[in-house]
Amino acid sequence: MSTAATASHHYTTTGLDNRKIAIWAFIGSECMLFVSLISTYLIYKGRSRVGPFPHEIWKDPATGHVFNPILNIPVTSASTFVLLMSSLAMVLALAAVQNKGKPQRTMGDRILGSSKLWLFVTALLGATFLGFQAFEFTSFVHEGLTIKTNLFGSTFFTLTGFHGAHVTAGVIWLLSLLMIDIKRGLGPDDALNVDIMALYWHFVDVVWIAIFTLIYLIR
Amino acid sequence: MATTVIGPNVGTGVDTGIETGVPGLKPFTPSPAPATVHSYKGGIWSWLATTDHKKIGTLYLFTALFFFLVGGLEAEILRMQLGAPNRHVVSPEMYNQLFTMHGTTMIFLAIMPLSAAFFNFLIPLQIGARDVAFPRLNAFSYWVYLFGGLFISIPILFGHGPDGGWFGYVPLTTRAYSPGINIDFWVLGLQILGISSLAAGFNFITTIINLRAPGMSLMRMPIFTWMSFVTQFLIVLSFPIITIGIFFLLMDRFFGTQFYEPAAGGDPLLYQHLFWLFGHPEVYILVLPAFGLVSEVLPTFSKKPLFGYPVMVYSGILIGFLGFGVWAHHMFAVGMGPVADSVFGVTTMLIAIPTGVKIFNWLGTMAQGQVRFTTACLFAAGFVALFTIGGISGVMHSSPPADLQQTDSYFIVAHFHYVLFGGSIMGIFAGIYYYFPKLFGRMMDEKLGKTHFWLNFVGMNLTFFPMHFSGMYGMPRRVYTYDSGQGWDVFNRMSTWGAYLIGVATLVFVFNFFKSRRMGKPAGPNPWGAGTLEWTIPSPPPPYNFAVLPTVTSRYPLWEGKEADVESARINQQSGKTAEQLGIVLPYDTIKPMFAAFFLVLMFVGLMTNRWLLAGAAGAMTISLYAWLTSPLEPEHH
């Protein structure tokens, strides 16, 4: 983190901070990562030899047991909404950090101006999303879909698991920013740190939108 | 018109006078070569803890050269086995491990890191920067590479080396058909090395975009930096793909997923697509830096600027783009159907055009010049000669029906050794001979150098040219032995003799390298009379590289530069001052990145052996990462 303090003193060609460029390169790379994961899911879609399946009912010929479609669209829609909201909170957190020091007259100003609050809310919503995912995973396992069951299970858990890991990393990152904010308070010259965090967070969010549409909504 | 001679007159003892081509430019007398050469001071610690891109580059160079010798030694054993029919120098199992590790070592542990050595050492010098964008991340990349390299290389010493071929096709590499730990080392090792390359990729992209000295516009960037720039994008965009492709295999092997489980409907072709989507860009990752080095060497020794600089830049970018659209030419035999075969065949052929443009521009650079055949220049010329051969056989593969006879035969082995050895390695050797003086402040021995070149050149052709024939006469690749009377004996004998010759050549090089480092002639700032920025500073460069950041006004500041260039060159060559004296802040030395890297690799070991080790290593890694991120990069300065 503290690279921020010093690196900004150096001459740069574009005037931008190094980390701003690095994070974009990183996100570009991450795109290829998720593209590979998502396209694998789509390629294997409908190729599973045994159920349960995402959208279709499956009757196990051996046991005669009937498996319902696995995906639970309503619940996931809720978690998607939560993640979207977290992006909004992230925006407010960044704004709050950037406007530190500006006079805060009304109650509203004070609420909007509290970076601690919004960092916390973002982290909380992120954690909530993870909670949803934990619930989703466990219920799938109960319904009889594990990562070993079939191609659907392998691709689904790996893809969403990868995304979950990114959210987790994001939440940890957010909390460490929150700690710094509580310890010494984040000011405008820390804005870049939060800015980069925000870029990452929004990226993870966008990836989820893609996953939600391609995996959950489209049959 | 008034002519000004820039560049000292030392080292090779040949006149390196170059016109500036700038009328009325005052003569510039550089500081003469010092009698003694200051080498990097400080003991082992200063290497473990360094964040100096030059020292890290040196570390890369030595490590990669070591792995080159290892990979070469493996090749020598391969050739020993194939020297005659039905020979049994090593067991079939060991042979399969040897060719797998030979390919893996040469590609991931030798050539890529050799290029990385030049990225590290050169890019900041060529763009007029004091270091890379993230010095500690840079150190981290190196240490991950070193530990990862050992992780993947050591098992073969115990007969447990990876044995799935360098592209580890499934289902052969799944648990069902490779129950041993051999493939585990390969799967995890490649993940580790991927981390190293990716971290370096982000670092250099940022460095090149953001740390160029004033006036160093993109179209003034030295061509090596340009080709490295393209390479970094290829790395950053292609490594995630193989990371996923191999991650699936990892999941299958360790956690019982079904990605590549034929019984569950898993598709071996998915793996092949994911691998080659990375694999083909990878081959350009291997050769573009060599392109760059050759493009630096030829102008200097022809006393002419690079011919068609803009075209060289654009063709490099175009090759990078096309490189992502041809991967399936490695899969012409899998039966993708006529449409796919046609598309990939044609896109593959297209790449010949920008590459050809490069070849012709190199010829154009030498033409009308005063070409001085130092060892470096010999290697560069040899590169042009040999890479062309490899390229042409490449185009022969690109016709799918024709490739049905060529694929997986020794004809392919011939192709890729002409492009990899004749291309990448020759180019990198050109770079080593050319930049050795800048690295160590001493000249390499030209006599030994030329011996190295000619032994290498003859040996190389003797080894790999006959493979065209053994291949087209029906010899499959990756066979631990072959029967007599198949018409392959003579070619294989030639290849084996050739390999021994290359081995001797390489030993000559190793000897020359260490001898010259100790007792080579002091070089001085610009022994070759080159024109680019890295030659405006002492050899070896001081820790801060540039006493004053230069203001660049042309592609070859020392040849075509205006007053400003010459002025900053003069100041920068007055070495001796320390960073403190000049008031330049440099990053602290720190050992934290090394620890982070070490525990990262230990985590992978844990994943293979026991959970507690995994947990412990993860914890230690988090701690060292935290310590790293919370400690300042460099002293505060106001």
Place this chain on the structure above:
Amino acid sequence: MIGSPRLRRLIPLGTVAVLALALAACARDYPNTTFVPHSDLGRAIDFLWKRLLLFGTAVFILVEAALIFIIWRYRRRNDDIMPPQTHGNVPLEITWTLIPAVILAFIAVPTVRTIFVTQAKAPAGAMVIEVYGHQWWWEFRYPQYNVVTANEIYIPKGRTVDFVLQTKDVLHSFWIPQLAGKRDLIANHINHIWFTPDAKMATTVWNGFCTEYCGTEHAQMHFRVVTVEPAQFGSWVTHQQAPGFFNASVTPANPPGATPAIVAPTNAPIPEQAGVSAIRMAQPNVTPPPPPATPTVTQAQLASFILPRTSVPAYAIPHTPLPSEISFNDRLVGDATNGEKLFVGAGTCNACHAVAGNALAAGVIGPNLTHVGSRIAIGAGMYVNDAPHLARWIKNARIMKPGNIMPTLGKGQYDPQAKTVTSTGLSDPQIADIVAYLQALR
């Protein structure tokens, strides 16, 4: 500096070039050459290859000559000369962008045409041969004749063959250099490669190889293809359909009556100069002959064509030396009848191997041995098929072919995979009996 770089560069390049021509000249010594195709597909590929070679050589000569000339003409003469500081030349750049583009067009067009011709569906009436890859041997099935064999196939000249490629385990690749290109065997995919061997060609044996790395013994996964006259093929089929039986007198003769209807040669050799026409594939319009009524042994004995050993070319006979580790008393004379008992008894051979006509021997893990005695080689082309090799193979297959899943059957033999010495197993005399039995299965 160095004397004449041209000379020094010419030496290696020259030598290789000369040697290249010298070797390309005599194809006879190259039994697996791809330069002398014997099928329509092979010729279609060869047509492209010749064109690629032509342009490739042209470009090679052009570039290397230019390089050598420049090196010689512009090598440093005098340090005071300051060469012209040229930066580039647009017309030149355009020229050397267009010329390669044109050359590539001349390659791309026939390439694409050939792709679509050679990858069309196999013509109706083609003879189907199902190919199953195993680590590390080949299983062949003739569904139209219900014939099953291993590592060795007979195909009639002039008749289109459609190979249907599947794998039982990892990837393999099917290659007969003199007849056609490669096609991979891939799990969950069914691949085809089809071609028509020339009607006018020698009755002889071609080597086939596995060309996709498939594990330890990838190097020893060969097979043999025997191209025969249609009549001989019919006779061979009849023989293969017969159950395994002792002492079949194998006569190279082939009485017409005894042979099922066979298609006449369908494609006249195609002139190579005919340019594009050379890549048109033969489209025989014939219907597969009805599988003949399963013949009686005697009938098969009458007409059982097998390429006599004497006319098997040397390159088709393996020379792999015997591992010194395995000792065997080659003077032992086995008793086939007892061997048959051991085959399904103490030997437990039937656990993996099938012998048609022997109800007890129906294993599917290993090669079908119904007519093993008539085959040229054993171990997927690794060893010549004679008593000493068979005996040692049975005694310790895992030393004969490392990685082999066939168990070590000899008593007191070291099993390199289990890393133990077998306590039970077959004695040398028993092995000799089994060998006698297998050799009798002609």
